[in-house]
Amino acid sequence: MANITFSNVKKSFTNIEVIKNFNLEVNxxxxxxxxxxxGCGKSTLLRMIAGLEQISEGKIFxxxxxxxxxxxxxxxxxxxFQNYALYPHMNVFDNIxxxxxxxKVNSSEIKKRVDEVTTLLGIEDYLLRNPKELSxxxxxxxxxxxxxxxxxxxxxxxxxxxxxxxxxxxHLRTEISxxxxxxxxxxxxxxxxxxxxxxxxxxxxxxxDGYIKQIGNPKEIYLQPxxxxxxxxxxxxxxxxxxxxxxxxxxxxxxxxxxxxxYIDKKNYNLSHGLNINLGLxxxxxxxxxxxxxxxxLEGIVRHIEFFGQEQLISFEKNxxxxxxxxxxxxxxxKGENICFKxxxxxxxxxxxxxxxxxxxx
Amino acid sequence: MSxxxxxxxxxxxxxxxxxxLMVLIPLFWTFLNGFKYKVDIISVIPKIFFTPTLDNFIxxxxxxxxxxxxxxxxxxxxxxxxxGGLLGLPTAYALARYPNKWTNDIQFxxxxxxxxxxxxxxxxxxxxxxxxxxxxxxxxxxxTYLLLSLSSTVWLSVPAFKQVPIEVEEAALVDGYNPYExxxxxxxxxxxxxLIGALAxxxxxxxxxxxxxxxxxxxxxxxxxxxxxxxxxxxxxxxWGILNASVIVLSIPPLLFLxxxxxxxxxxxxxxxxxxxxx
Numbered sequence: 001m002a003n004i005t006f007s008n009v010k011k012s013f014t015n016i017e018v019i020k021n022f023n024l025e026v027n028x029x030x031x032x033x034x035x036x037x038x039g040c041g042k043s044t045l046l047r048m049i050a051g052l053e054q055i056s057e058g059k060i061f062x063x064x065x066x067x068x069x070x071x072x073x074x075x076x077x078x079x080x081f082q083n084y085a086l087y088p089h090m091n092v093f094d095n096i097x098x099x100x101x102x103x104k105v106n107s108s109e110i111k112k113r114v115d116e117v118t119t120l121l122g123i124e125d126y127l128l129r130n131p132k133e134l135s136x137x138x139x140x141x142x143x144x145x146x147x148x149x150x151x152x153x154x155x156x157x158x159x160x161x162x163x164x165x166x167x168x169x170x171h172l173r174t175e176i177s178x179x180x181x182x183x184x185x186x187x188x189x190x191x192x193x194x195x196x197x198x199x200x201x202x203x204x205x206x207x208x209d210g211y212i213k214q215i216g217n218p219k220e221i222y223l224q225p226x227x228x229x230x231x232x233x234x235x236x237x238x239x240x241x242x243x244x245x246x247x248x249x250x251x252x253x254x255x256x257x258x259x260x261x262x263y264i265d266k267k268n269y270n271l272s273h274g275l276n277i278n279l280g281l282x283x284x285x286x287x288x289x290x291x292x293x294x295x296x297x298l299e300g301i302v303r304h305i306e307f308f309g310q311e312q313l314i315s316f317e318k319n320x321x322x323x324x325x326x327x328x329x330x331x332x333x334x335k336g337e338n339i340c341f342k343x344x345x346x347x348x349x350x351x352x353x354x355x356x357x358x359x360x361x362x
Numbered sequence: 363m364s365x366x367x368x369x370x371x372x373x374x375x376x377x378x379x380x381x382x383l384m385v386l387i388p389l390f391w392t393f394l395n396g397f398k399y400k401v402d403i404i405s406v407i408p409k410i411f412f413t414p415t416l417d418n419f420i421x422x423x424x425x426x427x428x429x430x431x432x433x434x435x436x437x438x439x440x441x442x443x444x445x446g447g448l449l450g451l452p453t454a455y456a457l458a459r460y461p462n463k464w465t466n467d468i469q470f471x472x473x474x475x476x477x478x479x480x481x482x483x484x485x486x487x488x489x490x491x492x493x494x495x496x497x498x499x500x501x502x503x504x505x506t507y508l509l510l511s512l513s514s515t516v517w518l519s520v521p522a523f524k525q526v527p528i529e530v531e532e533a534a535l536v537d538g539y540n541p542y543e544x545x546x547x548x549x550x551x552x553x554x555x556x557l558i559g560a561l562a563x564x565x566x567x568x569x570x571x572x573x574x575x576x577x578x579x580x581x582x583x584x585x586x587x588x589x590x591x592x593x594x595x596x597x598x599x600x601x602w603g604i605l606n607a608s609v610i611v612l613s614i615p616p617l618l619f620l621x622x623x624x625x626x627x628x629x630x631x632x633x634x635x636x637x638x639x640x641x
Contacts, residue, residue: 052532073538085529089551099537146537 002063002076002153002186003028005050009058011044011210018044020210022058029184035196036207036235045155045207049147049188050079056082064151074100078147079156086131086146093116093127096146117145119340120182121175137168138304144176148183157189173199194234198222206230213259224349227357231349232282238312240323242279242287242298243353246271255279255350258319261295264345270359273348276361280349283313286325288342301338302333314339396607403602418607422593428608430582431589432615438503438585439568445504446511448563453512455545459531475513484577491578498580506574511564513533516592518563522556523549562620570618586612 004026011019018041034042047053052070060067067075068332086095094246097110118124123143176202190362198218206213214226225231231239244257253271255262293299300316312329315322315337350359395403397414457465496502517595534544572587590608
């Protein structure tokens with residue numbers, strides 16, 4: 001159990017700065033997900049905590065102990081790798097117990113603990129198999145068992161599910177979540193999959209180009225993304241953006257996007273007259289059909305329909321833009337028809353076109 | 363589609379078969395000639411059926427020089443390959459895993475040890491050993507051969523170590539092992555099949571080395587290839603039967619040796635790492 005502190009952490013490879021002044025407090029027992037596109041530096045951060053990568057500048061504390069110059073083994077962390085990284089020449093038992101043997105745990109204790117973790121992860125029948133003889137999901141379970149058997153202060157997960165097929169990924173995601181419920185070990189989990197991040201995290205740290213874009217719980221990140229990058233990175237199907245301009249209208253702001261007008265309460269947003277903005281509209285919030293075009297509504301011609309089961313994704317054209325709407329499966333609509341949606345103005349996100357920042361008043 | 367595939371398959375099999383024949387027929391012919399009297403060997407029409415004799419083999423086997431040569435070869439080759447492995451494998455691992463600005467130069471230097479033709483270096487080396495009073499000793503041969511085994515071991519082992527997934531070594535690092543333990547417990551056993559190849563290659567290279575051995579030895583430290591070449595120097599009449607028999611006899615030890623070496627190492631690796639679940 002431990003808290004982790006990043007204080008002005010920087011990392012450069014030769015001349016390229018991949019982490020730029022990273023500050024973060026991870027609380028004890030917290031499940032933090034570092035989320036970002038590939039190459040954003042999230043794995044590098046994880047490797048710096050593990051001690052696999054030197055810290056160029058700044059300090060990392062685990063449990064208030066400065067770990068910058070500590071060896072990986074002195075940090076009391078355990079890591080799960082993307083491609084499992086099992087020892088190919090050892091069977092499952094030896095793989096899991098390899099770390100314990102290093103610290104000279106006696107063999108009966110090793111046996112007991114291996115039994116515990118393998119039962120927990122449902123791999124107790126494969127102890128004598130070699131990694132090659134296991135499926136991807138089983139291999140990753142072995143890797144997780146190898147990590148938890150050492151009862152480390154911190155778990156580090158480096159995209160542990162990205163080599164698995166979709167079904168298995170969902171399954172193991174739930175297992176990891178339940179495991180954290182049970183063990184309560186501080187965890188840092190790196191992924192580029194926003195769904196994984198949303199479902200696992202206590203808090204998500206969205207990273208881009210070595211900078212933190214936003215820190216918050218999944219709800220905050222989804223409902224109030226700090227900028228257009230976060231908004232478009234989180235949520236499937238992706239958020240729609242509509243160009244618009246702001247004008248003053250008494251105690252309300254009038255937002256105009258071609259022939260559509262939206263009226264919003266002044267107290268919620270930092271807007272100014274004549275400002276160019278991008279309206280962020282989640283497809284899941286565009287689902288109430290209206291009869292005729294009015295204020296706070298949006299209309300267009302249906303171009304594509306994708307059937308998802310309970311829902312269908314409708315793409316309708318509006319000023320040469322395609323806007324996606326997620327509507328119930330039983331809504332009868334066909335290509336080429338006109339459609340009009342009522343927009344719940346409370347679900348709108350408003351971004352400054354120039355700075356791309358969310359203009360929501362905190 | 364499938365028909366052209368079949369033809370392709372047949373052609374490639376056939377080429378493989380031809381290549382195998384090219385290697386095996388001379389060996390087979392040598393083997394036959396070892397059992398022939400000289401008349402049968404030098405007859406204009408090659409003979410497959412002939413009256414066999416064991417004289418050639420008996421001559422080779424009863425020569426004392428063959429045994430001295432065999433012993434010398436085993437000691438010299440064995441020790442220089444062993445030392446080459448002991449020094450070369452850690453070197454290769456360091457080159458593969460801890461690259462610095464000299465890595466490429468070091469690798470090139472190691473390879474360049476093999477650029478010079480043995481003839482060019484043999485005479486200077488001979489003079490060095492003469493001056494040191496170590497000429498015609500196994501020690502001088504071992505040290506000279508160590509240069510050869512080191513360079514081939516390092517050159518062939520670097521890619522073998524690079525093929526070990528880096529994450530596996532990092533996992534061991536997080537598991538608490540230090541770089542030396544990781545070399546011994548992870549890198550060596552994982553890369554071992556390729557490493558055996560590297561060691562076997564330098565074994566064969568040194569076992570068959572002739573030029574340097576000829577220059578650095580006269581009697582005491584003569585290795586098998588030098589001894590074998592001595593059979594041709596018995597007057598004007600080349601003793602073909604004896605030569606053929608000696609080739610067969612002399613190629614048995616390295617075959618046995620390599621076979622033993624690989625099964626032995628195989629067992630060691632399996633024993634020390636596999637299946638000891640009771641701890």
